[in-house]
Amino acid sequence: xxxxxxxxxxxxxxxxxxxxxxxxxxxxxxxxxxxxxxxxxxxxxxxxxxxxxxxxxxxxxxxxxxxxxxxxxxxxxxxxxxxxxxxxxxxxxxxxxxxxxxxxxxxxxxxxxxxxxxxxxxxxxxxxxxxxxxxxxxxxxxxxxxxxxxxxxxxxxxxxxxxxxxxxxxxxxxxxxxxxxxxxxxxxxxxxxxxxxxxxxxxxxxxxxxxxxxxxxxxx
Ligand code: DX5
Ligand code: ZN
Numbered sequence: 097x098x099x100x101x102x103x104x105x106x107x108x109x110x111x112x113x114x115x116x117x118x119x120x121x122x123x124x125x126x127x128x129x130x131x132x133x134x135x136x137x138x139x140x141x142x143x144x145x146x147x148x149x150x151x152x153x154x155x156x157x158x159x160x161x162x163x164x165x166x167x168x169x170x171x172x173x174x175x176x177x178x179x180x181x182x183x184x185x186x187x188x189x190x191x192x193x194x195x196x197x198x199x200x201x202x203x204x205x206x207x208x209x210x211x212x213x214x215x216x217x218x219x220x221x222x223x224x225x226x227x228x229x230x231x232x233x234x235x236x237x238x239x240x241x242x243x244x245x246x247x248x249x250x251x252x253x254x255x256x257x258x259x260x261x262x263x264x265x266x267x268x269x270x271x272x273x274x275x276x277x278x279x280x281x282x283x284x285x286x287x288x289x290x291x292x293x294x295x296x297x298x299x300x301x302x303x304x305x306x307x308x309x310x311x312x313x314x315x316x
Pocket of ligand 1: 103104106129160234236237239240270271290291292293
């Protein structure tokens with residue numbers, strides 16, 4: 097099972113309903129990047145605006161919270177209709193507690209790790225996770241180069257999920273995913289792919305998503 101999640105970070109923010117409509121028929125989830133200008137040096141949406149997008153989206157929303165003090169700052173998002181909430185390990189004091197709270201509210205609970213964070217740091221969280229996000233760029237901006245050297249982390253996570261009975265947990269990559277790099281990520285074991293600029297900088301966003309899916313599915 098392959099999932100493609102377009103990120104609207106590089107879409108036209110003034111015309112979001114229109115931008116989302118372009119990809120709605122061919123995507124699995126909409127990836128919403130929330131940045132607070134503290135955890136990362138960029139700002140995207142405050143909670144109010146993020147909520148508007150979540151509630152107005154035709155697609156289930158995969159919220160990627162790049163925000164500091166996630167233990168408390170992520171809590172308002174539990175009241176939205178987000179399908180999945182991802183918090184950064186580096187932004188949590190007590191990730192296990194926060195993940196349990198996310199799950200208790202009927203949402204998929206996910207943890208993300210930045211490029212400098214070792215995959216071993218999330219091993220003990222596996223039973224509390226519905227998705228692992230291995231960042232393949234430094235979080236903060238779209239349009240960066242895919243980091244091939246993150247693939248060993250994806251391979252390790254895939255091995256844990258398969259060998260330790262967590263086959264239902266999704267394994268996501270985010271950053272620099274395009275028509276060349278998606279195959280590498282799939283080969284390493286990812287099954288859920290965020291794609292931003294390659295989709296929304298194209299004149300045919302839906303066509304790009306179909307091509308990404310075809311390429312990922314071609315990897316056995
Ligand atoms: C980066 C964000 C990504 C970004 C991906 O911090 O988390 O979701 O939008 O954009 P591309 O696909 O352009 O790297
Ligand atoms: Zn993201």
